[in-house]
Amino acid sequence: MIRVLVVDDDFMVAKVHGGYVERIPGFTVAGVAHTGADALRAVHDLRPDLVLLDVYLPDLDGLSVLRELRADPATAHIDIMMITAARDVGTIRGALRGGALHYLIKPFSAAALRAQLEHFAALHTRLHQISPGAAAAQEDVDLMFGSRPRAARTFPKGLSEQTADLVEQSLRSHPEGLSAAECAELTALSRPSARRYLEHFADTNRAEVRLRYGGTGRPERRYHWRS
Template sequence: MLRVLVVDDDFMVARVHSGYVERTPGCAVVGTAHTGAEALRAVRDLRPDLVLLDVYLPDLDGLTVLRKLRADVSTVDTDVIVITAARDVETIRGAMRGGALHYLIKPFSYPALREQLEHVTALRAKLARLSERPSAEQGDVDDVFGARSRAKDALPKGLTEPTAALVRQALLEHPDGLSASECARVTELSRPSARRYLEHFVEAGQAEVKLRYGSAGRPERQYHWRG
């Protein structure tokens, strides 16, 4: 069970994010906090596996909380995902350098958070298995740090990360799947462009195709995000 602490200054937002966590199999909310001081105290007392950490808090900002968690030997093993409306590069850089596993920009959908919760669960399982061995091989290290997946997911020439993120989000928000035409309407891309990104995700193993049969004519390719 992945034990999660939700930190957000907005009580309603904290409730929504807590609901997202509780909806995810294998995850449970062990507490909520609404200030930086409460967050630090809760991590020490509750020892969660993961903190969903807002940046804009009324006393300490989230990045300061993150640095304090990393500096305290009793809380250094708690993983952190930053959840914030901040889009500036300095905040993103600070989260990376502070050791955050990921950075979600508000508002985000349940599937976007679910994907990260599943990633953290898988990562902790990999590390647990490695701890049972006398030593790790390079392939094991690459698997933990994601080197192989980064190479696999590298965008082909002509595709851009912002547009890839747009198509990825569209698939996450439509778990029943999208055709290329439907994806184009949702993302406001041309159909050929949408299809290129969809096919890239299929080749990278991040999406899968199912055939949708209509009343007449050829079956339509329907793309589903794998998860």
Template sequence: MSDIRVLVVDDDFMVARIHSGYVARVPGFRVVSVAHSGADALTAAAELRPDLVLLDIYLPDMSGLEVLKQLHGVDVLMISAARDVPTVREAMRGGAVNYLIKPFTAAALTDRLQQYADTRRRLTAIGPEARQDDVDRLFGSPKTSVPMPKGLSAATCELVAETLREAGRDLSATETAELTGLSRVSVRRYLEYLCVAGQAEFRPRYGTAGRPEHRYRWLG
């Protein structure tokens, strides 16, 4: 995949230069231009057609929120000192992919940019049509109200859940352990939690002899 092309918009020349430097240090991103007013931002976006605009709200000629409404065919990451809820809500309603409050560190911006790049990769991998599971992963699956038992890790639980989702069929605890690299005992606990949380189900499979094998299937 080619570099993600970024337009940086900020009325402060020095701040715009700093943010451009932050972006330039993130692999896979390239700053194509810098604008210091709303009008210049709209002109640059129309001429250069960047993939992503880092857009400040406080601009000399118009609000960045107004610029957001006029931008088409481009993703926007809002960057502003404004932290009041109405402003954040309006940015969300306007279609901003994220919102970063000034001042922020290079690490904070890098994290948002990497999230954005990951979403683009996921969209590309899905193909022409998305399943509900695909959409849930893009927008974030609904959080379960069932508390996670003590000793379980949210990150490991997501790994087990992702493995079960991607399998496209039912798996045993042993098969899931092999796919995740975790122990069977540990995987079994996570699978049982996912069943209790309503995100998976288990069915016994009876063989010719011995105890039935539990098979787990993702429900979402």
């Protein structure tokens, strides 16, 4: 079983996320913490395999917790996934540089968390199959670092990689799909800007466009990330 520590300042949200985890085969909740200090203690006491870490905590923020865990040799190996409503690029960049495996933006569905945890389970299993001195294949490296080489990404003039990452995370977090208006609200972009990024992902075959028909007027374009 993969043991998970859930860290969230909101008791009900932590309970919901814990319920999501418990419904996924192969995962169990090892513990719950509601402050940064409690999270650090729980990691030392429980030694979980994975920490689902919120950014907004009443004492230490999640990025500070992440840095402390990475700086301590006793906890540096524990994997951490950020689960938060924080969607500013600076925080996302800090999580990436701090060594977080993934960054899931609230609110998200049970399916979105399940997809990330199943990916983590595949990574966890593969890492245990490879001996420390063995040579890894490229597919193993892709699994560890992500499926798409960062250097291969190109964007039309006026689009930035940082904002594209934000839009991508929003789509990944909502497998039911997003409209341009919904994406704009989640990412704090203007609706035209959000639509430009969404259309770019559709044009490059990273997102799928589905039309949702209502009673009257033009159908709504909804964007779904291609997994």
